[in-house]
Amino acid sequence: MGMFGNAAGSANSLLHRGLWALMLLLSVAIYGSHAPLLTLCKVDGAIPFSSTSVVVLVELTKLALSLLLLLAEPRAAAPSWRHAAPFALSALLYAANNNLVVHMQLFMDPSTFQVLSNLKLASTALLYSVLLRRRLGARRWLALLLLLAAGLAYSCGGLRGARDPAGTRLHLTPVGLLLLCIYCLISGLSAVYTEAILKSQALPLSLQNIFLYFFGVLLNLLGSLWSGTEGGFLEGFSPWVLLIVLSQALNGLIMSVVMKHSSNITRLFVISCSILVNALLSVALFNLQLTLLFFMAVACIGLAVHLYYGVT
Numbered sequence: 001m002g003m004f005g006n007a008a009g010s011a012n013s014l015l016h017r018g019l020w021a022l023m024l025l026l027s028v029a030i031y032g033s034h035a036p037l038l039t040l041c042k043v044d045g046a047i048p049f050s051s052t053s054v055v056v057l058v059e060l061t062k063l064a065l066s067l068l069l070l071l072a073e074p075r076a077a078a079p080s081w082r083h084a085a086p087f088a089l090s091a092l093l094y095a096a097n098n099n100l101v102v103h104m105q106l107f108m109d110p111s112t113f114q115v116l117s118n119l120k121l122a123s124t125a126l127l128y129s130v131l132l133r134r135r136l137g138a139r140r141w142l143a144l145l146l147l148l149a150a151g152l153a154y155s156c157g158g159l160r161g162a163r164d165p166a167g168t169r170l171h172l173t174p175v176g177l178l179l180l181c182i183y184c185l186i187s188g189l190s191a192v193y194t195e196a197i198l199k200s201q202a203l204p205l206s207l208q209n210i211f212l213y214f215f216g217v218l219l220n221l222l223g224s225l226w227s228g229t230e231g232g233f234l235e236g237f238s239p240w241v242l243l244i245v246l247s248q249a250l251n252g253l254i255m256s257v258v259m260k261h262s263s264n265i266t267r268l269f270v271i272s273c274s275i276l277v278n279a280l281l282s283v284a285l286f287n288l289q290l291t292l293l294f295f296m297a298v299a300c301i302g303l304a305v306h307l308y309y310g311v312t
Helices: 002-041 051-071 086-104 110-131 138-157 174-200 205-227 239-261 264-286 292-309
Strands: none
Touching: 002 239, 002 264, 051 205, 051 239, 086 174, 086 205, 110 138, 110 174, 110 264, 138 264, 138 292, 174 205, 174 239, 174 264, 205 239, 239 264, 264 292
């Protein structure tokens, strides 16, 4: 009987690890395909739809999926407003960051934002260590610095078109630098704060997601009405945009599982590994070329994984 019990336990453990690995790989694929999908959506070199509308639809989709998942779970004790209230701040931080991304483009060029936004890896790791009191050790800090180096290297010129110059010239105003610092701080704070809430409550994850995405829909919808959108709410939408909405909604649910049952550090590794998918799709779809910086980034990521998760 003990032998059969051990065998069943091993099979369940193997299945759990397999599902976890599949989920992380799917998230890597979604992160890596986001920028190429946005490029496929462009008409005459410009995004034809409202980014605010997309954010609202992503939040609505996540809310709907969370409601379906909750219906499939056994009934739990009725939650109180005290359980829901903390997620309002989390949603507010995420909404603020989404708006910052748009306004920052006025004070820097897209290449500068792509390069320097990698600094949110450092801010997230620092806030994770300080606010959640996680001691990482020198070897793991080195691994996270390697992830940062990989992101910077790839953004500075990991891909190049046939007619593009070899180097990347950056343009950044003092206001842009200030907004970038605020963006990195809020990005790390929102992620770490959300992880802390998810782990502190003994509630089903689907119910916690409903709280988070309800406030997300509310805040982003108010922001959309406040800023106004040219044309209709769905102006410029295409099948590619719908694919973006569905994939980003699915990725949001995956990341909530990661933060609930693992950590934001796992999330950072997922984001960094998505460089590989982004590069492969960019080469296949847009005939871009891999440069030495891409292979340097891959080497940094591989070494970071070994240092952080390797056997001591």
